[in-house]
Amino acid sequence: xxxxxxxxxxxxxxxxxxxxxxxxxxxxxxxxxxxxxxxxxxxxxxxxxxxxxxxxxxxxxxxxxxxxxxxxxxxxxxxxxxxxxxxxxxxxxxxxxxxxxxxxxxxxxxxxxxxxxxxxxxxxxxxxxxxxxxxxxxxxxxxxxxxxxxxxxxxxxxxxxxxxxxxxxxxxxxx
Numbered sequence: 770x771x772x773x774x775x776x777x778x779x780x781x782x783x784x785x786x787x788x789x790x791x792x793x794x795x796x797x798x799x800x801x802x803x804x805x806x807x808x809x810x811x812x813x814x815x816x817x818x819x820x821x822x823x824x825x826x827x828x829x830x831x832x833x834x835x836x837x838x839x840x841x842x843x844x845x846x847x848x849x850x851x852x853x854x855x856x857x858x859x860x861x862x863x864x865x866x867x868x869x870x871x872x873x874x875x876x877x878x879x880x881x882x883x884x885x886x887x888x889x890x891x892x893x894x895x896x897x898x899x900x901x902x903x904x905x906x907x908x909x910x911x912x913x914x915x916x917x918x919x920x921x922x923x924x925x926x927x928x929x930x931x932x933x934x935x936x937x938x939x940x941x942x943x944x
Contacts, residue, residue: 779810782841784849784867784881785888788931791863792892795914795933798860801837801853812839812851846870846877854938861938868928878927882920885929889918908936915939 790807791798798804805812816837839851847867854862869878889907890896893916896905907916913936921928 778813778840778842781844782808782811784843784847784865784885784931787841787849787851787865788885788888791865791933792916795860795863795935796912798853798863799858800855801839804839804851804853808841812841814838815840815850843867846874847881856938859935859937861935863933864930865932866928866930868926875922875927878920878929882918882929885931886918889916889931913937 787808791804794803801814801816805814814837816839835855837853837855839853840848841851842848847869849865849867852862852864852866853860867878867881869875869881871877886905889905893907893909896907896918904919905917908914909916915932915934915936917930917932917934919930919932921930
């Protein structure tokens with residue numbers, strides 16, 4: 770994540786508040802400005818940074834696809850990246866990754882994962898275990914959404930990733 774850009778943020782954004790907003794408003798989010806205007810100075814658009822251009826150059830794109838990346842900081846312990854993928858003026862994929870900083874970052878991330886898991890389970894139930902115990906998926910059949918929560922262990926920076934994918938685009942979008 771481009772940590773150097775965090776100095777451009779003027780506020781803090783709770784990961785749970787971000788997830789809650791996107792879950793409640795997924796179908797109404799039509800452009801990146803819908804998210805930026807909601808959170809204003811708490812997010813910073815890094816879509817056109819050299820780092821994001823390099824990442825996007827390695828990704829496959831689809832006709833009508835527009836991708837955006839925003840950064841946020843929850844507090845001094847956690848910062849994150851929001852990826853928004855739009856296809857034909859519809860939000861196809863939302864992903865919010867949260868990264869822990871400093872000493873004991875793994876234990877901090879474990880606690881954060883448990884908090885997010887509890888929040889999602891209150892809304893959607895137990896979920897389906899996927900690849901391993903730290904990869905859960907839910908299907909909101911009424912709204913046609915796939916929701917995934919994943920904890921990444923074994924990397925230099927422990928993280929969690931929360932994804933919402935419109936099932937119409939589930940073959941196109943990745944988490």
